[in-house]
Amino acid sequence: MLCTTCGRENPEGNKFCVYCGQPIMSAVFPKKRDLEAPIADIARAVGQRKNSDKTIPIYLGAIPIAITLAITVVFVAILASMLSDITDMASPEEYDPAQLYADYRDYFLVMIPLEIGFYLFFGIITYFLVKRNNDHFARDAALASAMSGFVDQVNLKAGLGRTRAPAYGSPWDNQWGTSMTSVGSTPRNPMLWAMVVMLQGVLGTASIVAVVEYPNTLEVSILASLVSLVLSVMTVYMWYFLMTDNKVHDQSWAQNAESFKISLARLGYTAGSIMSPPRQPDRSFALYFVLSIVTGVFVFYWWYILVKDPNEHFRFHAIYEDEMLRVVSNHPSWLSASASPR
Numbered sequence: 001m002l003c004t005t006c007g008r009e010n011p012e013g014n015k016f017c018v019y020c021g022q023p024i025m026s027a028v029f030p031k032k033r034d035l036e037a038p039i040a041d042i043a044r045a046v047g048q049r050k051n052s053d054k055t056i057p058i059y060l061g062a063i064p065i066a067i068t069l070a071i072t073v074v075f076v077a078i079l080a081s082m083l084s085d086i087t088d089m090a091s092p093e094e095y096d097p098a099q100l101y102a103d104y105r106d107y108f109l110v111m112i113p114l115e116i117g118f119y120l121f122f123g124i125i126t127y128f129l130v131k132r133n134n135d136h137f138a139r140d141a142a143l144a145s146a147m148s149g150f151v152d153q154v155n156l157k158a159g160l161g162r163t164r165a166p167a168y169g170s171p172w173d174n175q176w177g178t179s180m181t182s183v184g185s186t187p188r189n190p191m192l193w194a195m196v197v198m199l200q201g202v203l204g205t206a207s208i209v210a211v212v213e214y215p216n217t218l219e220v221s222i223l224a225s226l227v228s229l230v231l232s233v234m235t236v237y238m239w240y241f242l243m244t245d246n247k248v249h250d251q252s253w254a255q256n257a258e259s260f261k262i263s264l265a266r267l268g269y270t271a272g273s274i275m276s277p278p279r280q281p282d283r284s285f286a287l288y289f290v291l292s293i294v295t296g297v298f299v300f301y302w303w304y305i306l307v308k309d310p311n312e313h314f315r316f317h318a319i320y321e322d323e324m325l326r327v328v329s330n331h332p333s334w335l336s337a338s339a340s341p342r
C-alpha cells in the first residue's frame with residue numbers, strides 16, 4: 001500500500017504513513033447509502049432557506065425619502081411665508097413671535113404625523129433587519145454543521161476515522177467553526193431594537209412640540225429629549241452591530257464555502273460548477289457614521305446598504321447551496337458503479 005502523500009510502501013491497512021506520518025487516503029470513496037444521512041442533513045438546512053433568508057425590497061426606501069421630502073417642503077413653505085409676513089410689516093413693533101407662531105400653528109402640526117410616520121417606518125424595518133439576521137445566522141450554523149458532519153462521515157466510511165478533511169489535504173477543518181458560530185450564537189432582540197428606533201424619534205419630536213406648546217412643562221421636555229438622546233446613541237450602536245455582524249458573517253461564510261468547495265474537489269467531486277462566493281466590500285463604520293453626521297442624507301444610503309448587503313448575501317447563498325447540494329449528491333464513483341454490472 002502506497003502512502004498518498006510521500007508515495008512510499010506501507011504495511012497493508014495502515015491509516016497513517018510510517019515514514020511521513022500523514023494519513024493514508026482510502027482509494028475507495030464511500031457508497032452513496034453511507035452518506036445518505038449527512039446529505040439529507042445538508043438538504044434540510046438548505047430547505048430551511050425559504051423560512052430564514054428574507055429579502056427586503058429596496059424600493060421600500062422610497063417611503064422615508066418621500067416623507068423627508070414632504071417634511072422639508074412643508075417646513076420651507078412655512079419659513080418662506082413667515083419671512084414674507086415679517087417683511088410686509090410696517091414697523092418692527094408689529095413683530096410678535098407668539099402671534100406669528102399662532103398663525104402657522106396648524107401647518108407646524110402637520111409635520112408631527114409625518115415625523116412619527118418616518119420613525120415608525122424605520123422601527124418596522126429595524127425589526128425585520130434584526131430578525132432576518134438571527135434566522136439566517138442560525139440556519140447557516142446548522143448548514144455548516146451539516147457540511148462538517150458530511151466530511152466526518154466520508155472520513156469515517158473511508159476508514160480514516162475522525163481525522164476529517166486534512167486526510168485529503170483539505171483546508172475545511174482549520175477554518176470552519178469559530179467566527180461562523182459566534183455571530184449567530186447571541187441573537188439580537190428585534191422588538192427591543194425596533195422600539196429603540198421608534199421611541200428615539202417619537203420622544204425627540206414630542207420634546208420639541210412640548211417646548212413650544214407647553215412652555216411651563218419644560219422639565220418634561222428636557223427629560224424626553226435626554227431619553228431620546230440616549231436612545232439615539234443606542235441606535236448608532238445598532239447600526240454598528242448590524243454592519244459588523246453582516247461583515248463578520250459574510251467573510252467567514254465566504255471562507256467556509258470556498259474551503260468546502262476545495263474539499264469536495266479533493267474528494268473527487270466535480271466541484272468546479274460551484275460558485276466561489278464573492279466577498280462584500282469592506283465598509284467602514286467610522287466613515288459611514290461621520291458622513292451621516294456631516295451630510296444628514298448619507299444616512300439613507302447607509303440604510304440602503306444595510307438592506308442590500310444581506311439581500312445579496314442571501315442570493316449568493318442560494319446559488320452556492322443549490323449547486324453544492326447537487327454536487328454532493330452525485331459522486332462520479334457512484335455513477336460508474338451503477339452503470340457497471342454487479
Ligand SMILES: [Zn+2]
Nearest residue numbers: 003006017020
Ligand atoms: Zn508518507
Ligand SMILES: [Zn+2]
Nearest residue numbers: 140253313317
Ligand atoms: Zn450567510
